[in-house]
Amino acid sequence: MIALKTLPKEEKRRKGMIVINEALCKGCTLCVNVCPFHLIQIADHISSKGYYPAKFVDLEGKCTGCTLCAIMCPDVAIEVYR
Amino acid sequence: MGKKTLMTGNEAIAEAAVQAGCRHFFGYPITPQSEIPEYLSKRFPEVGGCFLQAESEIASIYMVFGAAGAGARVMTSSSSPGISLMQEGISYISAAELPCVIVNVMRGGPGLGGIQPSQSDYFQATKGGGHGDYHVLVLAPSTVQEAADLMMEAFDLADKYRNPVMILGDGFLGQMIEPVEFKRRSSTDRPARDWTITGAKGRAQNVVKSLYLKPDVLEQHNLQLHRKYQKMIKNERRVETYLTEDAQVVIVAFGMAARIAKTAIKILREKDIKAGLVRPISLFPFPYQTLEKVAEKVDKLLVVEMNLGQMIEDVKLGVCGKAAVHFYGRVGGMVPSYDEIVAEVEKIVKKKR
Amino acid sequence: MKKVFERPKSMYPVSTHYCPGCGHGIVHRLIAEVIDELGILEKTVGVAPVGCSVLLYNYLNCDMYEAAHGRAPAIATGCKRVHPELVVFTYQGDGDLASIGTAEIIHAAARGEKISTFFINNAIYGMTGGQMAPTTLIGQKTTTSPFGRTSEEAGYPLRVSEILATLDGAAYVARVAVNDPKNVIRAKKAIKKAFExxxxxxxxxxxxxxxxxxxxxxxxxxxxxxxxxxxxxxYYPLGEFKSPKEEG
Structure with a gap:
């Protein structure tokens, strides 16, 4: 879980963002496929569960919080903020 | 009611269920017990009960599972082939520890067999029938009155042990008409059932299940069931002894066969053969101790069954080699006559041992 | 920013045992979301099947039964007849519902039993390791149809929704999918309609x-x-095959 007030100032100006719970993610890539801005990638490290988890990379602040990734996530591993 | 009424065994069983507070019945028609669902389909609307004729015995027993899990006083009834179909569910119900009453009005088997009375489901009823290490409490009435009495008590026992209770009768008992009185029950209170499915309101989730994937947990579950069966064995053995005090030969029989044996015993005593009877009423738990005691005084026993020798195995366990155990049985819907039993006893009395 | 998507309250905060990408997790979440939205957690009862979703009671926190293979509709019937005020649903796979449990589901529907069934059709037996299901497609390879299912040997896949929609007792029958976000959103609407x-x-x-x-x-x-x-x-077209009259 992420506490919003601890986020850096520039994060607060974003339209949307997601938080992926690595302990739940199984790296199935269904979220990767549906993100309209291709902001989700598969990480190159192995999670405690033994999967290559999904990671959220939004350097330009493109995420709109559209929730498509969370809607497809079979493991309810994604929380969306907007 | 409080006064004597003429009823068939099947009707008496059904009325006893109503008077014991049973309000849910799920079943499927089969001879020779169809009068039970017929009676309840008429009677339940008067008391606000739910009668449902299911699509099969398999569905019936799982409707019983669902209703028992939801906390209802619930029953089903069937006859041998239908009870076979229910065995899977009886195993699940036993595993999930759900109280319910199952009536088996036995008919001749195996297979489709026939529709005439039989006692050939003794093994199935007392030794499991379904898979896994479990027991059903089995009660075997021999009169219509006793069928009604045991039926009422069966619901309390089911609640007490959270276990299925089976009333094991036969087509004879189900179809014959006798006077019966429905005795006022001392208490209709049921034990607390905080494990039931009622919706998780103001409490954590309840789950009614039989799956335990971890072997150590499943072992513990089995051991807990076993302790429960040990309690039944300690508390619920029921047996009638008749003229065993001075007996030189003792007949062991249950249900309808025991009733016929009583007539044979009267005739034998007129012929100066001192015969007695041990009639197990609870078939699980079986009254081994009574037979052990009888075998200390009598060296000849005759087991009479309407099968080819099922209860005899339990009799031999009780007797434990202390007396000779003989057998007489008729099968396929044929019922032993008292003359046949008299002749059989006369034969074994003449034997050295 | 505020949280606009989170785990529904009717779900335990735990990881599931399902394979990566499995649709069960999505359907579990949709059911939980609908239970939350309708505010019926305290009166909802689920019946889990035998199959991959046998452990459903570890993921949803309403009262639950765990049924024998195929018998969930009978158990749901027993429960609903005792507690008509509860909302009772079964969750069943294709082996459970469309093979071993065909009698129970057809008669529950024919009786117009006031229960809801969520039937997961993935055209294969998952838990036992990928054997042929009654819904396996013609030509589909499974571990028990290694050369592909043929109609000569194994007959044709069952279209359960179409069959059940012919029964007068069935008030609402729909087929949905969870393969893309649009279909997931439609699936949720159907689940809600089933409960309603x-x-x-x-x-x-x-x-x-x-x-x-x-x-x-x-x-x-x-x-x-x-x-x-x-x-x-x-082969399995999406859509509503039957809908309550009052809603057109």
């Missing part, structure tokens, strides 16, 4: 969900969601 049909006392309701089963299909999750659309949907 039950709560209005209109009769039996069933939602068949075409679901991806990547591991036994021997596909990546991305390939699996495509396979649902390209192979399953032509």
């Amino acid at each position: 049909t039950q709560m209005k006392g209109l009769g039996f309701s069933l939602v068949e969900v075409l679901s991806q089963c990547p591991t036994p299909w021997k596909m990546s999750p991305s390939e699996a969601v495509k396979w649902v659309e390209e192979k399953m949907m032509p």
